[in-house]
Amino acid sequence: MAVISYREALNQAMREEMERDANVFVMGEEVGHYNGAYKVTQGMLQRFSERRIIDAPIAEMGFAGIGVGAAMVGLRPIIEFMTFNFSLVAIDQIVNNAAKIYQMSAGQFHIPIVFRGPGGPAVQVGSQHSQSLESFYAHVPGLKVVMPSTAADAKGLLKTAIRDDNPVVFIEGETLYNSTWEVPDGDVLIPIGKGDIKRAGSDITLVAWSKMVWTCLDAAKELAKDGIECEVVDPRTLRPLDVDLIVESVTKTGRCVIVEIGWPVAGFGAEVAYQVQKHCLDALDAPIERVTSEDVPMPYAKNLEDEVQPQVHDVVAAVKRALYLEA
Amino acid sequence: MVTASASDPKPVPTPDNVRVEDDDQPIATTAAELGPLYRQMLAIRRMEEASAKAYSQGKIGGFLHLIIGQEAVCVGATAALEKDDYVVATYREHGHAYAKGVSARAILAELYGKKTGCVKGLGGSMHIFDKATNFLGGYGIVGGHVPIAAGAAFASKYRDDKRVTLCFFGEGASTIGGFAEGLSLAALWKLPVVLICENNQYSMGTPVYRSLAVEDVSLRAVAHGMARDRFDGDDVVKVKQRIAEAVERARTTGEPTLVEVVTYRFRGHSMSDPGLYRTKDEVEEWKRRDPLNRSRARLLEVGMPEADIVALEDDVRAEIEDAVKFAEDSPAADEYKKYVIKEG
Structure with a gap:
């Protein structure tokens, strides 16, 4: 067990899988000579050469599609988007091709590809660089969507994603790269579709993924001072979703707050809320609460940006509403 | 001849206006080479006609895009390939799939x-895939x-397997x-692909002059330092020979080529297109250059007896009749959940 950064965990996962399987390669903007825009691929060009660490020009649709074509005939590409905001110009390849070729070919061709990169707001980078697009991808059958919150999850899930025979949209937390966590040594894989209890508690269930897990853990710490014990459930993957784990927790606590950094309308939290009411109606002691960002494009000014995103105090307030401690 | 009027600076796409070569000298060939190519083209023509008929009877649904008139392109080009090579095509791909070996x-x-369909009724006309023949699909999003x-x-480059891909x-x-991005990256990374533009003069109902500032599509290659070629697509042997040059370039040097083949579709964009954007005269003028008639006449010239040609045509008729009967008699599709996520 070593404490390493989320960034280093991702780097280790890719290196280990590339050592293991010669069909795995990384393609993306600045992944090689620049060592990655966020330094996730640091040092990998030196180890694996230009044949397997491929700097692409600015052509997301082109290189995402090259990844899909290469995957079709047996390679296992890792396509890095400098940020997931840029995946929108490649979404035709992800949604129309990667997600559908297995079905369109009636199982003759499968697409073992990972689309990875940072998503969610960073700090003051404006509306076009601050989007949380997981709900877009989670909508699409044929894709898997993974959003790790810790270094340990990042490594174990990325290794699994690379070995998966399906297209995996692997969205990293842009502000989590420096976060650290204890990561088990060696070839430890985390299954896609299995959530994790990040904090046990008996009074209320908080469901959150990626960066919002950290916000919920901070809120739980604050609430514990008032004797309120929150259980923080991190599904880790949105598609497939570990509904059982969430249901088990809410059945125990009787209350649920879903926290996401994305927009409210048709956000993934709405699907979680649907699953919770469907499976836990008798157990619920209060309406399900959602905490999301404001329904606006992200503003630039720091004070406005903070106001738009879910903060610890927003989670605390939602928990108190669900406990009928505040209106 | 149909000509543009003085007040209309844009020519109608008649053969005289858009064909690349003025001279029309037949290319040296033999019955042994041309016979199988003619057979494939004819089978595709008959298959397309059979599907049009079934569509009008309500037995085929959705969109149905026929390639009638353009058969020489997919047949000639695919004939330049080795068995292991890949083909990627559009939603107008029945002929390409057949030429690659799909029954x-x-x-x-x-x-x-x-x-019993090649993709079990999950794809339909626009999404034919066949792993056994390395037919990598029919795609419905233009250019994607x-x-x-x-x-x-x-x-192929990564594994150095010397295969070539036709697109x-x-x-x-x-x-x-x-x-644009596919072309750009293929040129930058020297990928062994031959990009074949079948210029059939109309993007759905829009003629070339209303969609392209520069009507010579092959010129796009110049901006990328890519090899290019441009020729008429009514002589199947010519198509085979010229594509073979590009395939050879890809296989030996890894370099891509952009090839524009000038052709014409005789039918509408899809079955629902009445073709009101062009005149009957224009279509008739192109039909006089029907690649099938041309190949048949050429077969006689190079010594294939008429009786042999008729026997071949009878054989094609029987093949397509059998295929129609097979399709009619086959069980309905029954599976839609199995191929969403690959397990294990």
Whole structure:
């Protein structure tokens, strides 16, 4: 067990899988000579050469599609988007091709590809660089969507994603790269579709993924001072979703707050809320609460940006509403 | 001859206006070479006619895009390949699939939405795939498949397996980003792909002059330092020979080529298109250059007896009749959940 950064965990996962399987390669903007825009691929060009660490020009649709074509005939590409905001110009390849070729070919061709990169707001980078697009991808059958919150999850899930025979949209937390966590040594894989209890508690269930897990853990710490014990459930993957784990927790606590950094309308939290009411109606002691960002494009000014995103105090307030401690 | 009026600066796309070569000298060939090519073209023609009939009877649904008139392109080009090479095509791909080796039975059963179709009734006319023949699909998003073809070629370069990928698309695809990015990356990384633009003069109902500032699509290659070629697509042997040059370049040097083949579709964009954007005269003028008639006449010239040609034609008729019967008699499609996520 070593404490390493989320960034280093991702780097280790890719290196280990590339050592293991010669069909795995990384393609993306600045992944090689620049060592990655966020330094996730640091040092990998030196180890694996230009044949397997491929700097692409600015052509997301082109290189995402090259990844899909290469995957079709047996390679296992890792396509890095400098940020997931840029995946929108490649979404035709992800949604129309990667997600559908297995079905369109009636199982003759499968697409073992990972689309990875940072998503969610960073700090003051404006509306076009601050989007949380997981709900877009989670909508699409044929894709898997993974959003790790810790270094340990990042490594174990990325290794699994690379070995998966399906297209995996692997969205990293842009502000989590420096976060650290204890990561088990060696070839430890985390299954896609299995959530994790990040904090046990008996009074209320908080469901959150990626960066919002950290916000919920901070809120739980604050609430514990008032004797309120929150259980923080991190599904880790949105598609497939570990509904059982969430249901088990809410059945125990009787209350649920879903926290996401994305927009409210048709956000993934709405699907979680649907699953919770469907499976836990008798157990619920209060309406399900959602905490999301404001329904606006992200503003630039720091004070406005903070106001738009879910903060610890927003989670605390939602928990108190669900406990009928505040209106 | 149909000519543009003085007040209309844009010519109607008649053969005289858009064909590349003025001289029309027949290319040296033999019955042994041309016979199988003619047979394939005829089978595709008959298969397309059979599917049009079934569509009008309500037995085939959705969109049905026929390639009648353009058969020499997919047949000639595919004839330049080795068996292991890849083909990536559009939604107008029944002929390309057949030329690559997919049976008329599997194609027609797919159009009928049957369990015995090449993709079990999940794809239909626009999404034919066949792993056994390395037919990497029919794609319904215009231009979006060009990067996929570059990707298959990338894999060939990565593994140094000496395979070549052919990518077919229409001139209408040359205006979308997928084409531009696929072309750009294929050139940059020297991927062994031959990009074949079947310029059939109309992007759905829009003629070339209303969609392209520069009507010579092959010129796009120049900006990328890529080899290019441009020729008429009515002589199947010529198509085979010229594509073979590009295939050889890809196989030996890894370099891609952009090839524009000037052709014409005799039918509408799809079955629902009455073709009001062009005159009957224009279509008739092109039909006089029907690549099938041309090949048949040439077969006689190079010494294939008429009786042998008729026997071949009878054989094709029987093949397509059998395929139609197979499609008609096949069980309905029955599976839609199995191929969403690959387990294990």
